[in-house]
Amino acid sequence: MLSFRNITGLSILLFFIALLGVLFAEGSYIWLILPCLFWLVMTAIGSFHISWNYHLHATHRSANKNSRQVAITFDDGPDPTNTPKILDILKNHRASASFFCIGKRMQEYPEILKRIQREGHTLGNHTYTHSVNMGFFGSQRIFSELKRTNTVAQEILGKHLQWYRPAFGVTNPAIKKALEQTDLRAVGWSIRSYDTLPLSEAFLYKRITKRIQGGDIILLHDTGEKTVAVLERLLLFLQQNGWEAVSVDTLLKEETND
Numbered sequence: 373m374l375s376f377r378n379i380t381g382l383s384i385l386l387f388f389i390a391l392l393g394v395l396f397a398e399g400s401y402i403w404l405i406l407p408c409l410f411w412l413v414m415t416a417i418g419s420f421h422i423s424w425n426y427h428l429h430a431t432h433r434s435a436n437k438n439s440r441q442v443a444i445t446f447d448d449g450p451d452p453t454n455t456p457k458i459l460d461i462l463k464n465h466r467a468s469a470s471f472f473c474i475g476k477r478m479q480e481y482p483e484i485l486k487r488i489q490r491e492g493h494t495l496g497n498h499t500y501t502h503s504v505n506m507g508f509f510g511s512q513r514i515f516s517e518l519k520r521t522n523t524v525a526q527e528i529l530g531k532h533l534q535w536y537r538p539a540f541g542v543t544n545p546a547i548k549k550a551l552e553q554t555d556l557r558a559v560g561w562s563i564r565s566y567d568t569l570p571l572s573e574a575f576l577y578k579r580i581t582k583r584i585q586g587g588d589i590i591l592l593h594d595t596g597e598k599t600v601a602v603l604e605r606l607l608l609f610l611q612q613n614g615w616e617a618v619s620v621d622t623l624l625k626e627e628t629n630d
């Protein structure tokens with residue numbers, strides 16, 4: 373398995389083999405650099421690819437590929453302009469979704485947060501600040517980000533959040549340690565839409581719909597107008613093809629996090 377632990381162990385082993393080669397077989401010192409480079413490259417890629425489960429275990433999809441259900445998820449809200457539009461569309465299509473909200477934004481837009489809950493969608497923790505430096509924070513600081521967000525949700529909604537999606541999908545040993553101090557369950561995605569990049573609506577729609585399989589978790593962001601338009605078309609596609617859009621709670625109801 374491509375885990376931080378396994379790759380670190382393998383890199384150390386390769387380093388000592390290279391060291392023996394240098395000491396006893398007149399090998400070049402360059403051989404000592406290669407295991408270090410291997411470790412660095414694997415760890416850099418693993419930290420940015422939550423689907424690898426490199427640092428921590430996250431759920432990326434339902435294990436049931438025969439399911440006709442998919443979970444649409446929105447990160448980075450609540451957004452005062454786009455989240456209400458998204459909620460309207462979901463309501464019109466009688467669809468459920470999941471919103472991984474930023475704690476600070478929850479405090480700014482408590483009424484939108486309450487509406488998300490009232491309309492039956494799942495809410496999750498997406499850190500308090502969503503700082504671009506999150507990958508460099510120590511475990512205590514990350515723990516306080518997670519705890520503060522859960523406290524804000526508890527104060528506004530009277531609800532304990534159970535799900536966590538890492539900001540930027542970045543994971544590392546400090547995030548793993550912080551997460552272990554909470555009862556949050558990490559959730560990733562199996563389809564990344566790239567809706568925050570300057571790509572056309574048509575491209576995003578095609579990218580998602582051509583990949584859809586039963587049990588998928590789709591990553592979108594409720595912060596952009598383009599996503600609102602893509603959602604409308606995506607829900608129509610799901611309906612026409614006999615798919616059901618459900619919350620992460622419903623999709624993963626029977627599954628354990630082991």
Ligand SMILES: [Zn+2]
Nearest residue numbers: 447448539540
């Ligand atoms: Zn985010």
